[in-house]
C-alpha cells in the first residue's frame with residue numbers, strides 16, 4: 414500500500430474515534446431493538462441508549478433532554494430549524510436575517526424561502542470574519558421572525574459572538590438559530606447563557622459517525638414552534654418522524670462525551686499545533702491569515718497565497734497532505750469559496766487558499782512535514798511563475 418497523505422481536513426469530516434466505534438457495535442447486533450417498541454426488552458434497551466445520548470447532548474449545551482430532536486445531521490437540522498420556523502411563524506412575519514459566510518445548508522434553505530416570498534437579509538462580515546453587531550441591529554424589522562448565525566465557521570474557523578446576538582434577538586422576541594456543527598465538543602456552548610432558541614448539531618465533525626445529528630428546540634421562555642419537515646409516525650414529539658438510528662445515536666453520545674472530557678487539553682494542544690504550522694508559513698511574503706486570530710477554532714488555519722495558481726497549489730500539496738482549497742466545498746462546482754470572497758479576497762486569491770483542519774489524531778511530526786512541504790510547494794510555484802514570465 415502506498416503512503417497516504419496526512420489528513421488535515423477535519424472541518425470536512427473526522428475519523429470515528431475507536432472508543433466511539435466500540436460503544437456503537439453492540440447496538441447493531443445484540444441490542445438491535447427499535448426504541449419505539451414499548452412492549453419488550455429489545456425496545457427498552459434501545460430506548461435507554463437513546464435516552465442516555467439525549468441526556469449527554471442536553472448537558473453539553475445546558476438544555477433539557479426533551480429539547481433534543483435527532484436528525485440525520487446538521488444539514489437536516491438546519492432545514493428543520495429554518496423552514497420549520499418559517500412555516501410556523503409566517504403569519505407573524507416573513508423576514509429572516511442570516512450571514513454571507515454561513516454554510517450552504519443555511520443559505521440554501523433561506524434561498525428556497527426567498528423563492529416562496531420571504532425576505533432574506535444577508536449580513537456582510539468584517540475583515541476578521543466576524544459580523545458587525547451594529548449591522549445586525551440595523552437589519553431588524555418588526556416582521557423579522559428568525560436570525561440564523563453560525564457558531565463556528567467551517568472554512569475560516571471564526572467564532573461569532575453568540576451571547577451578544579442571542580441577547581439582541583431575545584430583547585426583540587426574535588428566534589435565534591445557530592448552526593453549531595463545527596462547534597459542539599470543541600468550544601463551550603450554553604443555550605441559556607447565550608439565549609439560543611435552536612441549535613444544529615452533528616456527530617461526524619467531532620469523531621462520531623456520519624449520518625446523525627440533532628436540533629435543539631427551546632421549550633421554555635419562549636416555547637419555539639416548528640412545522641415538521643418530515644411526516645410519519647410522530648417520532649421526536651412529532652417534529653421528525655422516522656425510526657431512530659440507535660447505533661449512530663449511541664456513537665453521537667460517546668463522541669460528545671469524549672469531546673467534552675478532552676476539550677480543554679485538546680484546545681491547548683491544537684492551538685499549539687496551529688501556531689507551529691503558521692509560524693514558518695508566516696515568514697513567506699504575500700501570505701494572508703484568514704479570519705480572526707483569537708476568535709477561532711483551535712484546529713483551523715486558513716491562508717491565502719499571493720502569486721500562485723490555486724489549482725496548481727492544491728495539486729502540489731496533494732501527495733503529502735489532504736487539505737481543502739478555496740473553491741466551493743461542493744465538489745460539483747468550481748466557484749471560489751463564498752466565505753473567502755466575503756472577506757474581500759479576489760477570485761484568484763480565494764482560489765489560492767488552503768484550509769488546514771488539524772484534529773485529534775494529528776501530531777507535531779506531521780505538522781513539521783506539512784509546513785516544510787507547503788513552503789517548498791509555494792516557493793516552487795512562485796519561482797516557476799517568475800521563470801515563465803521572465804523567459
Ligand SMILES: *Cc1c(COP(=O)(O)O)cnc(C)c1O
Nearest residue numbers: 486487488516518567594595615
Ligand atoms: C458539516 C457542516 C454542516 C453539514 O452537516 P452534516 O451533518 O454533514 O449534514 C452544516 N454546517 C456546518 C457549519 C458544517 O460544518
